[in-house]
Amino acid sequence: MKVHETAFLTCAYRATEPALSHDIYAYLYGNELTDKWVKAVTEEVSSWEPFLHCLRNRYFLDTMTAFFEEHPGGVLVNWGAGFSMYPFLIGGHIRCLDIDQADIISHKSELLEQWMSEGKVPTRHMDYLVADFTRSQHADLISQVTRWIDGKPSFFVLEGVLYFLKPEVTDRLFETFKSIQTAGDLLGCVSFLPESLDTEVQIKLDTFFNRNNVVQGPFSHHPLSTESYETRSGYTLIDHQDYCSLSACYSPERAIADWRTILNENMYLLRRC
Secondary structure, three states, X not given: OOHHHXXXXXXXXXXXXXXXXXXXXXXXXXXXXXXXXXXXXHHHOOOOHHHHHHHHHHHHHHHHHHHHHHOOOOEEEEEOOOOOOHHHHOOOOOEEEEEXXXXXXXXXXXXXXXXXXXXXXXXXXXXXXXXXXXXXXXXXXXXXXXXXXXXXXXXXXXXXXXXXXXXXXXXXXXXXXXXXXXXXXXXXXXXXXXXXXXXHHHHHHHHHHHHOOOOOOOOOOOOOOHHHHHOOOOEEEEEEEEHHHHHHHHOHXXXXXXXXXXXXXXXXXXXXX
């Protein structure tokens, strides 16, 4: 398994409960290899994963929908977009920019053009940008995204990315966001808390990724404390959720009581000051 293949996993998870995730198009990315990985993860790591990713998609979809109701002329920028389908789940008038690695952008744009021509998804004008977040200089990236936004209110979303980034890369990325966004813009992020590193389920995930070569060398992810969001220069933390709180909100009959029993990602919503 390569890092980009985790994007297919996320789609497969979201497709398991479209009534919960509100992603009615994720199933289109389904394939036999991904089904194999889903089976392996749910059996060897955690059976909760599909449910949790449905919760995550629903939270950000509801959050950005509320933002665009307040700012109908706003734009969506998805950093490390993977195969998320937000542009097809929100209003068609919202301009959307997907930013990711070249292989993801190439494959996704080709599929979307095909599906739109076949009427499988609504027609949308999609814009794409290939970027490597690990580069030491982001000046070109800042310039390109700033021009594309063109002064409009923006909602940035960053899912499934911080997990793989070293702290210095994460800090640089947040400085990039701050350079682009203006007062009132929103930034949604996903990460793990440091205390999750020693949970049994996290150890199982690390073992799984190491065994299946998700990265070169021993696998390790990079957690972030809630305090690191509260003290981010240029931003105010306005909402913080985890899978326990989201399950209680969206599916109370399956509310999760103990975060230690799951891969408990934390969702943060920040407003540019």
